[in-house]
Amino acid sequence: MKHLFLLLRLSLKRVRLLLIVTGFLLAFLQLLRVGIAADLHNAGQFDLLAALLPPIVRKLFGSAFGSILTFNGIVCGVYFDTGFIIALLALAITLATLPASEIESGFADLILARPVPRHSIITRTIALVLLALILMLLMILAGTWIGLVLFAPPDAPWPSPRQISTLSLSLALLVLSWSGVALALGAAYRRGIAAATTALLIFGAMLLDWAHRIWPPIDWFARLSPFYYFDPYELIGAGSLRLSNLFVLAAIAFAGFTLAYFIYSRRDIAR
Amino acid sequence: MPPDEPAFAPPEESPEPNPSEPARTPSAGSDPAVAAISIRGLTKTYGSLTALRELTLDVCPGEIFGFLGLNGAGKTTAIRLLLDLLRPTSGSACIFGSDCRAQGLNARARIGYLPGELGLYLDLTGLETLDFLAGLNRQAVHLPYRRALCDRLELPERDLRRRLRQYSAGMKRKLGLIQALQSQPPLLILDEPTDGLDPLMQEAFYSLLADVKRSGATVFMSSHILSEVERVCDRLALLRKGELVLLSAVRESRRLAPRRVRVLFTHDVALPPTLPGHQFVEFTPRLWHLAVTGPLGPLLAVLQGLPVHDLELEEARLEDVVLKYYRD
Numbered sequence: 001m002k003h004l005f006l007l008l009r010l011s012l013k014r015v016r017l018l019l020i021v022t023g024f025l026l027a028f029l030q031l032l033r034v035g036i037a038a039d040l041h042n043a044g045q046f047d048l049l050a051a052l053l054p055p056i057v058r059k060l061f062g063s064a065f066g067s068i069l070t071f072n073g074i075v076c077g078v079y080f081d082t083g084f085i086i087a088l089l090a091l092a093i094t095l096a097t098l099p100a101s102e103i104e105s106g107f108a109d110l111i112l113a114r115p116v117p118r119h120s121i122i123t124r125t126i127a128l129v130l131l132a133l134i135l136m137l138l139m140i141l142a143g144t145w146i147g148l149v150l151f152a153p154p155d156a157p158w159p160s161p162r163q164i165s166t167l168s169l170s171l172a173l174l175v176l177s178w179s180g181v182a183l184a185l186g187a188a189y190r191r192g193i194a195a196a197t198t199a200l201l202i203f204g205a206m207l208l209d210w211a212h213r214i215w216p217p218i219d220w221f222a223r224l225s226p227f228y229y230f231d232p233y234e235l236i237g238a239g240s241l242r243l244s245n246l247f248v249l250a251a252i253a254f255a256g257f258t259l260a261y262f263i264y265s266r267r268d269i270a271r
Numbered sequence: 272m273p274p275d276e277p278a279f280a281p282p283e284e285s286p287e288p289n290p291s292e293p294a295r296t297p298s299a300g301s302d303p304a305v306a307a308i309s310i311r312g313l314t315k316t317y318g319s320l321t322a323l324r325e326l327t328l329d330v331c332p333g334e335i336f337g338f339l340g341l342n343g344a345g346k347t348t349a350i351r352l353l354l355d356l357l358r359p360t361s362g363s364a365c366i367f368g369s370d371c372r373a374q375g376l377n378a379r380a381r382i383g384y385l386p387g388e389l390g391l392y393l394d395l396t397g398l399e400t401l402d403f404l405a406g407l408n409r410q411a412v413h414l415p416y417r418r419a420l421c422d423r424l425e426l427p428e429r430d431l432r433r434r435l436r437q438y439s440a441g442m443k444r445k446l447g448l449i450q451a452l453q454s455q456p457p458l459l460i461l462d463e464p465t466d467g468l469d470p471l472m473q474e475a476f477y478s479l480l481a482d483v484k485r486s487g488a489t490v491f492m493s494s495h496i497l498s499e500v501e502r503v504c505d506r507l508a509l510l511r512k513g514e515l516v517l518l519s520a521v522r523e524s525r526r527l528a529p530r531r532v533r534v535l536f537t538h539d540v541a542l543p544p545t546l547p548g549h550q551f552v553e554f555t556p557r558l559w560h561l562a563v564t565g566p567l568g569p570l571l572a573v574l575q576g577l578p579v580h581d582l583e584l585e586e587a588r589l590e591d592v593v594l595k596y597y598r599d
Binding site for chain 1: 351354355379388391392394404406408
């Protein structure tokens with residue numbers, strides 16, 4: 001356990017600047033988002049905004065479209081905003097491919113030439129991703145709370161704690177599932193290859209998910225995309241959390257992590 | 272020896288232990304009956320390329336073993352297999368009786384390793400790097416010993432507090448040596464240890480090695496600097512294209528090389544009759560330059576009665592043996 005703690009502490013020390021900058025950026029953007037939502041609410045422009053949006057956007061959001069174009073919907077939109085999701089996924093890929101980077105730099109030689117089991121490297125990486133994810137979600141939450149305190153119109157309802165927690169959980173599991181993919185690829189290939197492959201897979205899966213929302217006949221094919229199981233729009237509306245979706249995302253993450261343990265334990269540590 | 276017990280503990284009463292007076296007793300490092308390194312039929316292939324073929328050798332506790340070979344001969348591959356960084360295609364290796372794969376943690380707990388190419392995080396300071404790596408060892412690091420090492424390799428505290436991006440290649444190498452030595456392991460595996468060190472630091476390193484050997488530790492070092500191996504190693508193994516072609520004591524291997532003899536005459540002399548074990552490298556009426564394998568008696572017998580002005584005898588060089596194997 002001591003070496004796990006030392007590995008995690010060193011990794012946190014090395015990525016602390018990245019975490020701090022990303023965290024504050026996300027919190028600031030969320031603060032801005034709440035401010036914009038308050039302006040739109042005060043000006044009563046949600047209907048105008050809805051009228052301006054093309055029909056394809058209505059199709060993308062489905063029945064939740066009406067709920068999203070509200071103060072509450074815009075504030076909670078941080079949890080399914082493509083920009084925010086991409087930022088979190090980019091951070092997760094960076095951290096999850098750390099084992100590959102350590103092999104390429106030769107630092108893994110110094111670690112693993114000592115009595116340190118190989119699985120510690122993967123466990124440390126999972127812990128690092130989890131800690132980073134929790135920190136980012138807390139920063140977004142902080143941005144939301146400060147924004148609501150500063151800008152929320154008196155007549156606009158605040159997102160409920162349950163809504164925030166379920167949206168956070170869904171987003172966390174989505175990011176973890178892709179972290180599993182990145183970690184498994186990073187355990188086998190060079191960092192650049194693992195990161196680029198994961199990014200391409202994310203892009204493809206995202207397109208597939210959008211496509212099935214617009215064109216339902218490919219629904220069966222869209223099930224291959226982890227985004228299919230990430231359905232926050234329901235949570236903005238009257239829908240409830242689908243546990244089956246969360247299980248699928250958790251299973252993808254678990255499979256990725258398990259595969260990473262397996263691959264890393266068997267591979268040659270060579271640049 | 273319990274794994275958490277330092278194998279090379281400086282004297283308790285000495286606040287500033289001197290690495291030149293090591294306190295490790297030979298029995299503290301290892302059981303003399305068990306080979307420090309035992310390799311049996313170790314093979315590593317990458318597709319159709321065989322990086323290491325059927326390597327079998329033993330390294331005795333307390334010896335300095337030189338592992339020679341040209342670039343790409345398989346030295347680093349063998350070292351990485353010992354550390355379980357690479358997985359063998361076949362064969363096995365043990366460190367003090369612990370299998371490198373099945374009991375890898377126990378095996379690696381007894382090793383201090385210096386990689387050929389040191390991968391360091393440049394945003395860390397030297398001290399942070401040493402502390403982090405010390406924490407991963409089972410043996411506690413004796414700070415006075417580490418300080419003495421730093422003094423000896425001329426890496427002062429001030430430099431240790433600087434970030435590694437400000438280090439020169441030589442300073443990084445020194446740091447690499449310190450991290451390998453700081454926990455006083457019973458076995459040191461050093462991959463090209465003097466690569467990047469200036470001549471003064473090379474001298475400091477050789478003297479350090481001699482002290483480590485006196486303390487009872489074993490050193491397994493790869494090198495392609497023949498003079499270095501000749502100077503510090505007890506035995507050597509020579510790899511060529513992944514195969515072991517020579518395994519010998521350094522002193523013995525020198526005997527495999529012919530000695531160079533130059534004979535200068537005051538007057539012109541005729542070509543001598545053929546002598547067994549003697550080969551003429553150069554011949555003029557007043558100079559013979561011979562390569563002699565074996566005793567010099569027959570040559571001296573021939574020289575009796577000839578107008579010998581001077582006779583120069585050059586000691587056999589390890590280089591001659593090794594280069595012969597390389598060329599073959």
